[in-house]
Amino acid sequence: MSQKLHPIIIGAAQFTQFKKTEIHLDPLKLMVKTSKLALQDIGIDEINKFIDTIYMVNINSWSYADAPEELSNILGIHPKEKVFLPDGGDSPQMLVNRAAKAISSGKRRMILITGGEASYSASRDRRRKLKLDWPEKVDPDYMEGKLWYGTTDFENKYGMIFPSCSYAMFETAVRAASGRELKVHRSYMGKLFERLSKIAAENPHAWSKKSLSAEKISTPTSENRLINYPYTKFMCSNMFVDQSATIIMTSDKIAKELSIYPHLWVYLMGGTDLRNVFEITRRPRLFDSPAAREGAKIALKQAGLTLDDIDSFDIYSCFPSIVQIIKKEIGLKEDDPRDLTLTGGLPYFGGPWSNYSMHAIVTAVKQIRKDPHKKIMVISNGGYNSKQSFGIYGKNPPAIPWTERDDSEIQESILENKLEPPIIKANGHITIEAYTFIHSRNGRPKRGIFMGRFKDQTRTCAVIETDPEILEELEQEELVGKTFTVQYDPSSDRNVLILNEN
Known part of the structure; x- marks a missing residue:
């Protein structure tokens, strides 16, 4: 019987280009930097020659004709496959799960997954406060699928294309479902995100290292104005950051053949990708996520674990509502002391558009290498509570191999509850x-x-x-x-x- 191929991460790196840097690298150069660091992390000469696939998260802050090809040329990689995704915050974990399946099936040997943004520098350039020596902006030659805006024309008439609007609407639905009074819930949101801010304050890669109190986060002031009720500025993702992260995956069999040190290996023990009804106005409820509920069960079952076995989490945190929704759906109680973020979250660590969760995955890898007993769950989120991807990381192979999984029936059961289309002209x-x-x-x-x-x-x-x-x-x-x-x-x-x- 042939040996099963279990996917592992062997290289991981991240980098934050802070405001006061002398040279402002463009997103591609940031990805080059973290890719080289991830290759060095493996500790094997010419390891780049074994990489046969490049996966790249969408870039929002700049555009290139063929960013995966340019990256490959710089790194000396000759990939059989290049993937450049449309946008979506679920992308990093979804790509890791895709890589796990490709590696487990033997279709791919080694995969580099990367993403990077330089929105802070680009915005300064647009306002003529910074002159950048970046390559010419060119529309991409190709993209897997197409840019997906996640809302309908009807929903867009009411501003729901703006995440701060949609997630704020979810927040009022979540609040009402919880039974909390308005002032109590505002305080609750502040306390929830205070936990994130404290972790960001200790993270050397975090964009903002100020430890904000619950009161500071929740109280509207001139510095912390209301954006979309009930959200203040300090509750919202900060997309204007310069950050990149890269991971490199292979199988444990190939890692052994290449004599890559086992202490570097981190297994993807379980994971899945599920989506909710895409149209916000056709979801049965606005305060839940069947995708998160079922996704957690699937990932834990594959890993052979229970929720109690997970030591810490990174729950996508663009706004408070999604943290509360996912937290409840996966079964975390209000008084659960386990961390909800590894990095500090999107408002404080930074929210580099679609690539945030890559930083969470890199951080998970580093933490597990330091503490081999640790089990970490990363949950990424795309669109408007539209789709969630799960990954469970640790030092053990999955209980159920990645080649023996089919979640299609569960996905179909989620989508069959779609409501009738909304009334366009209502009286x-x-x-x-x-x-x-x-x-x-x-x-x-x-x-x-x-x-x-x-x-x-x-x-x-x-x-x-x-x-x-x-x-x-x-x-x-x-x-x-x-x-x-x-x-x-x-x-x-x-x-x-x-x-x-x-």
């Missing part, structure tokens, strides 16, 4: 399920966005634009569960929420 009374208020840079609200259902359970969205004073009064109430009149407005092609008729 009548709706009961509010979720809402947010969009704030101007002066800190005051300018618009309210609502989602709710009619008595027949069909759903729609509505907008309200009125005096800031009125919107501020509405922010002091719990509006989930209340009934309002909505009317279609042909001039704006949107449904309008009517006050004082509930």
Whole structure:
């Protein structure tokens, strides 16, 4: 019987290009840097010759004709396969899971997975506060699939294409489902993210090393203005960072043949990729994630572990709502003391667009090498609570090999609960399920966005634009569960929420 091939990570590196650097590297050069560091991490001369595949996460802050090819040429790699993904925060863990399957099946021997962003430097250049010597910006020659915006035309009319809007709406649904009062929940969000901030403060790679208190995070001030109610600036992912991370994967069999030191090996013990109903307005509930619920079960079963066996987690943390949703879905209790982030999270460590979770994976590898008994779960999230990828890392092979897995039935069961399409031109009374208020840079609200259902359970969205004073009064109430009149407005092609008729 042939030996089973179990996927392992053998090289891992990350780098943060801080604000005060003298030379501002572009994203590709940042990936070159971390790729070279990951190769050096393995400790084998000319290990690059064994790499037959390059996986690259989408780059938002710059663009190149063929970034995977340019990287390969610089590193002296001749890949059989190059993958350049469209955007999505689930990408790093999803690519690791894809690599695990390719390596376990024997289709690939060694895979380099990388990503990098330089959004801080690029934004400074756009504002003419920095002059960059970067290559010309060129549209990519190819991309696997296409850029996916994750929201429908109808949802976009109400601003849901902006994550700070969609996740803020989820937050009000989560709050109502929890039964917490408004002030209690604001404090709760602050305490939740205070835990992340403390870890970032101790992380040498973190973009922000200020340890923020729960009160500092949750209290709106001129420094910490409300972005989209109920979120303050300190609760939101910081995408304007310069960061890159790279990992290199192979099988334990090949690592042994190449005499790569076993203390470097970190197994991908379990993992999966699942998605929720993509259309936000067609999800049965706005405060849960069946993909996260089922994904955790699948990954733990493959690893031969229970949730109690996991020592720490990295839960994708672009906004508080997704942390709460995933935390609850995987079965973590409110008083569970285990860390929810390895890095400090997207608001404080940094949120380099689609590549954040690569930094979590690199950090997991380093921690497990120091403590071989440690088991770590990384959960990445893409879109608008749209898709989640799971990875469990440790020093043992998976209990169920990667070649003996099929999650298609579970995926189908999640998607079969999709609701009917929303009412585009709505007139009548709706009961509010979720809402947010969009704030101007002066800190005051300018618009309210609502989602709710009619008595027949069909759903729609509505907008309200009125005096800031009125919107501020509405922010002091719990509006989930209340009934309002909505009317279609042909001039704006949107449904309008009517006050004082509930």
